[in-house]
Amino acid sequence: MHISMSTACLPVCARMLTNLSHILAKAEQFVETKKIDPTALTTYRLAPDMFPFTRQVLISCDAVKNGVARLSGVEAPKFDDTETTFAQLQERIQKTLAYIATVPAAAIDGTEDKEITFPAGPGKTRTLKGQDYLTGWMLPNMYFHITTAYTILRHNGVEVGKIDYLLGAQG
Amino acid sequence: MHISMSTACLPVCARMLTNLSHILAKAEQFVETKKIDPTALTTYRLAPDMFPFTRQVLISCDAVKNGVARLSGVEAPKFDDTETTFAQLQERIQKTLAYIATVPAAAIDGTEDKEITFPAGPGKTRTLKGQDYLTGWMLPNMYFHITTAYTILRHNGVEVGKIDYLLGAQG
Numbered sequence: 001m002h003i004s005m006s007t008a009c010l011p012v013c014a015r016m017l018t019n020l021s022h023i024l025a026k027a028e029q030f031v032e033t034k035k036i037d038p039t040a041l042t043t044y045r046l047a048p049d050m051f052p053f054t055r056q057v058l059i060s061c062d063a064v065k066n067g068v069a070r071l072s073g074v075e076a077p078k079f080d081d082t083e084t085t086f087a088q089l090q091e092r093i094q095k096t097l098a099y100i101a102t103v104p105a106a107a108i109d110g111t112e113d114k115e116i117t118f119p120a121g122p123g124k125t126r127t128l129k130g131q132d133y134l135t136g137w138m139l140p141n142m143y144f145h146i147t148t149a150y151t152i153l154r155h156n157g158v159e160v161g162k163i164d165y166l167l168g169a170q171g
Numbered sequence: 172m173h174i175s176m177s178t179a180c181l182p183v184c185a186r187m188l189t190n191l192s193h194i195l196a197k198a199e200q201f202v203e204t205k206k207i208d209p210t211a212l213t214t215y216r217l218a219p220d221m222f223p224f225t226r227q228v229l230i231s232c233d234a235v236k237n238g239v240a241r242l243s244g245v246e247a248p249k250f251d252d253t254e255t256t257f258a259q260l261q262e263r264i265q266k267t268l269a270y271i272a273t274v275p276a277a278a279i280d281g282t283e284d285k286e287i288t289f290p291a292g293p294g295k296t297r298t299l300k301g302q303d304y305l306t307g308w309m310l311p312n313m314y315f316h317i318t319t320a321y322t323i324l325r326h327n328g329v330e331v332g333k334i335d336y337l338l339g340a341q342g
Contacts, residue, residue: 003283003302005174012306046217046326112174121334131174135183140337143314151322155217163292166311 005112006105009071009134013064013100013142019168020060020146021093023153023160028086030158038086044152056149057089060142061096067138068100070116071130072107176283177276180242180305184235184271184313190339191231191317192264194324194331199257201329209257215323227320228260231313232267238309239271241287242301243278 031038043052051059058081069076076099083089111130118133120126128137150165163171202209216223222230229252240247247270254260282301289304291297299308321336334342 003174003176003179007302008174008179008306015307016311046322047328050325131178135179136186137337139310140187140314141333143311144318144333144336147315147318148322151217151319154221157218162312162315165315166308 006108022168053152060145063142072103074103177279193339224323231316234313243274245274
């Protein structure tokens, strides 16, 4: 097997969103067992001006969805960002996984030098070539928000470990 | 340019460690300006059984150093993990960057199917092929610890933003 834009992107994103779903399932189990108000976790922020847990999950999904759409040119579904519960967040992850499963590898292969213009902060855009966009923006951004979602749960006592992040249910 | 194992690895790791160094510089500036004991940050943990800040930085460096060594076969320097200050952590990052700068791209190119055996938790090893190791273990692990180091600082009021993580001093 040779590394290609599609193999550096699609299975990586699918695995990490699947692992995020696994981590969310552990959080759901935690609030049920402890009889905790789930919003104690879903609205939790690690700093007053950081995004809460729900938003970390939504951005993780959108980092993948928008990144795959920009590289492949395969139109992505629009979501309304109204999710508040663990069940709704799980559904959002599944919808994102379903979208990327429709994207053929061939639509991403060969996009190393494709010019990608994307929003980068309020009122700003940046343009990078496909490979730089994938390895220097899209994937670091996905990992950032998945790790932050994980850390919010971990900080609040949910019994997750790095192996859940790396391997999901296979851990 | 075509994506290759080396371009998916070396520049990505170099950029992220450089950005981590930039984030550390902001933390150093924060403790100087506020006249805070730096150990308030360097020993901080987001959960009692998570690693403190210093260790997050050391593991970020080792994720890169050991990963590059395993893929390339270029022997990596050994470090004693005695760093406690920001200056020492900066030096560790620089030594890691210096090591990976010595590794020729050709030593990593073509390692897609090379069998890599690596420690994965106490007394355990795993074996993955080179590409799976890079994209499914080494890089997610590096991003996990860099993001956690960032989040510890952010949680404690250091004025860093995602743009520092993504772009470093270019942000």
